[in-house]
Amino acid sequence: MKSPYAAWFTFQPKSLAAHASDLRLHRGDLPVWLLLCPRDYLSTYMKIGTIVLLVVGVAVVHPKLLMLRSRPS
Numbered sequence: 001m002k003s004p005y006a007a008w009f010t011f012q013p014k015s016l017a018a019h020a021s022d023l024r025l026h027r028g029d030l031p032v033w034l035l036l037c038p039r040d041y042l043s044t045y046m047k048i049g050t051i052v053l054l055v056v057g058v059a060v061v062h063p064k065l066l067m068l069r070s071r072p073s
Helices: 013-029 032-061
Strands: none
Touching: none
């Protein structure tokens, strides 16, 4: 069973080579930082998500924190 979108993604060998060449030319025009943005955003979201999960985990476990005095008074 073919998808209704299969025609959009099925190319002949010559047209596929032309599309690959066009992509290579256009990628050369873009600055590297623009190409790396999605990866940076993903890394940022993962870091924020990790911090949020750690805070939620500590709030759920709610450990009793005991700390000794550093010097007697």
